[in-house]
Amino acid sequence: MALRVRKSKVSEPPPVCPLTACMKLLGGAWTPNVVWYLRGEPRRFGELRGDIGRISAKVLSARLRQLQASGVVVRNAVAGSPPSFEYELSELGRELVPAIAAIVAVGEKLKRRAVTRPAKAR
Amino acid sequence: MALRVRKSKVSEPPPVCPLTACMKLLGGAWTPNVVWYLRGEPRRFGELRGDIGRISAKVLSARLRQLQASGVVVRNAVAGSPPSFEYELSELGRELVPAIAAIVAVGEKLKRRAVTRPAKAR
């Protein structure tokens, strides 16, 4: 659970690339999906698992913790006899949604263009 | 209503998850950087290497090929005595730039807020 620092053999000073740092927000395998499925109402762990489908509990747990740590997601305890928790996007986390949507939109266009325009010369 | 049973998915059963597919566009380690440094004028291989800094030739080559394959980047031969090549973003590739910028912007805000506003205790 300790956050992994990139230990490079070259022992370089931190490049402080804002891109690289920020892309770590969405770097993991299912991270965008988690954010995406949280864009509506808060969801519980099992619900998210069901939503996303093929994600393993381990990875979902890891993503959720990592997103909490970066402040994108907040975890709220829901009072009840079976104490459960709800995850939801923070204010800032919600700002991520349009960004993801933009990337998806470009992806869709690219796919569509790939079909209509097979510029496959390589 | 003992438990909140919200089986209602977010009304989004993705056939093949568009997110996962599209995030492959920017999935690699240096992919956003490559797109970022190509957002201006076209660059040659060696220039990109210099721009990005610590990227290895192998990874840069792989990213470039992968971005060509997905239609984000185009490779143009530059006529000349030493035949060289320039890489530039395609039209659609250019649309990726604001999306990346948006994610970076959120990342910056998150970092800033993390300083000014410590996360509330769970």
Place this chain on the structure above:
DNA sequence: GATTGTGGTATCCGATCGGTAACTGTCCCC
């Protein structure tokens, strides 16, 4: 012909990631 510079590619290798499965602990129901 050999050397150099550009523009890559192929190979090896270790680190990391993600999946599977097993496990814990609590609560509900029978």
Place this chain on the structure above:
DNA sequence: GGGGACAGTTACCGATCGGATACCACAATC
């Protein structure tokens, strides 16, 4: 009280990724 469901966590393990290095192709130059 036992079995099952929920909510995760942990251990292990194979696949993959990325870095370093070495190498190749080609033109111009010496």
